Amino acid sequence: MQRADFIRIAGMALLAPALWLGACSTGKKKQAGEAAVTYTCSMHPQVVQEGPGTCPICGMDLVPVSAASKSKSLQLDKNQIALANITTMRVGAGELGNYKRLNGRLAVNPEHTAYISSRAPGRIEQLYVKETGVPVRKGQPLYRIYSEELAGLQQEYLLAVAQSEAFPDNERFRQIAAAARQKLLLYDVPAPVLDRIRQQQKTDPYLTYTAPVNGVVAVLEVAEGQYVSEGSAIMQLEDYDRLWVEADVYPAELDQVKVGEQVKVTVAGFEDAPVNMRIDFIAPALQTGTQLAQVRGTVPNRGQRWQPGMQADIYLPAGNKDSVISLPTDAVIRDGKGAHVWLRKGRDRFVPQMVKTGTENFDRVEIREGLRTGDNVVVTGAYLLYSEYVLKKGADPMAGHAHAHE
Structure with a gap:
């Protein structure tokens, strides 16, 4: 009996390695049949590893993908x-x-730029707009000035009016009064202000000047309390509703551009919204220090979505x-x-x-x-x-x- 047990135990010991190898082989076959899972970066697919982690390029968490997915669809x-x-x-x-592209840029249209200067010497009593970039509307107050010269002209006007009223039949006195009023109008003193001064018989050395056009304050030259002379720059207003498009062109390419020609324009960041433009101007001389000429046109800027200085491309028709x-x-x-x-x-x-x-x-x-x-x-x-x-x-x-x- 002991001999039989010994033989059975010995046989099982000899079969164990074979069974273990068979199990390992079956396990390996099972693992080989399963889809291997790897991890990659959704932004950098060249990054692939066997375990989870982060992308060494952008730091994003890696996502699992199946290596068995071979389909290209x-x-x-x-x-x-x-x-x-x-x-x-x-x-x-x-x-x-087919189009030829010219590199260009957006620029302010100087035809729509207003330069505000002092009409009379005096002191800037109050600035109603104190920083650049502020939009203003036509008729909006810009600054208030104290001017003794304007007060003197108003006094002359009141004397001329009094003289004309004292001698209503004297044509010369009427002309003198009209000339005194016209002089104040040329200093941009509004007619209602002159009517008030005449009615109250009192001068007003303070005068408020308003915006002559709609625009954006691009330059501010003065500060409150500052004395200015006649003609001194106060501020600059720019209208961005219509902008210039300026583009550079080589002299050999000028024969491809004609004044009045319709072209396409795209602005950087707005390539999906090209606009039509007419070539309005071709420079007769090359730009200083370059071998480039310049062409120019005007485009509408609805909602002022574009700013001067942005890159723009002009596309010239070059056949189909x-x-x-x-x-x-x-x-x-x-x-x-x-x-x-x-x-x-x-x-x-x-x-x-x-x-x-x-x-x-x-x-x-x-x-x-x-x-x-x-x-x-x-x-x-x-x-x-x-x-x-x-x-x-x-x-x-x-x-x-x-x-x-x-």
Whole structure:
């Protein structure tokens, strides 16, 4: 009996390593069959690691992705498509306007600039606007001045009026009174103020001057209590409702620009809202110290959303290209690996497609390779698809991608 037990125990001891190896092998096969989970950064898909953590580039928390997800497409339901504002268009060959871009900038239109200067010597008794950047309306009080010279002219006016009233039949006295009144009007003393002075028979050395136009206080030259002479600068008002667009052009390109020509203008940060402009002026001489001429036009600035000094581009028509496939510029995503678009396959599947671009204007870009007539291309929401792909797949949608059409 003891011999039988010994043989059974010895046999089990010999079989244990084999069973253990078999279990390990089965475990490994199970692990190999499961999808390996890695972590990546949604902003930098090149960052990949096996455990959770933060991105060494931007510091964002890494998100889990499945290494088994090899599909190059994205599946979105109807609600996701609507929420991302994804729209598509069927592409086809057509005409693409070609433009030459001139670098420019927005500038103040001096024709709409008002320079406020003192009409009479005196002391600035009160400033109603004490800082630059403040908008003012026509007729709004700007400053109050104390002027002994104005008081003297008012006294002369009262004497002339009294003399004219004492001798109503004397034409010369009437002319003297009218001349004294006109002199005060030329000093911008309002007619109602003169009527009040005549009625009350009393001079007023204090006079309030108002804004002659609508505008923004761009320059303020004086302070309260300061004495000014006749003609001294008080402030400068600028109207930003219409701005100049000035652009530089090389002399060899001047034959492409003509006064009166209609062009397109885009302002930095507002590329999606181009405006039409007429070329009003071409400088007859090059700018000092440069080999550049200057062209200029005027654009409306509704709501004063633009500020002088902002970068602006002028697009000169340079002919059209026929029978080309083109897309809105926002439909094409560019990165270090090239350019790609998103194709819609069926109702809910989206596939990235690498393309080669060609001529580009302010709102469209030519597609030379990668698309064919009839393809259903995403024109809004392409960047959201790109971000969604990186978030779900943990990789660039163009990694290892070629121009071949799927």
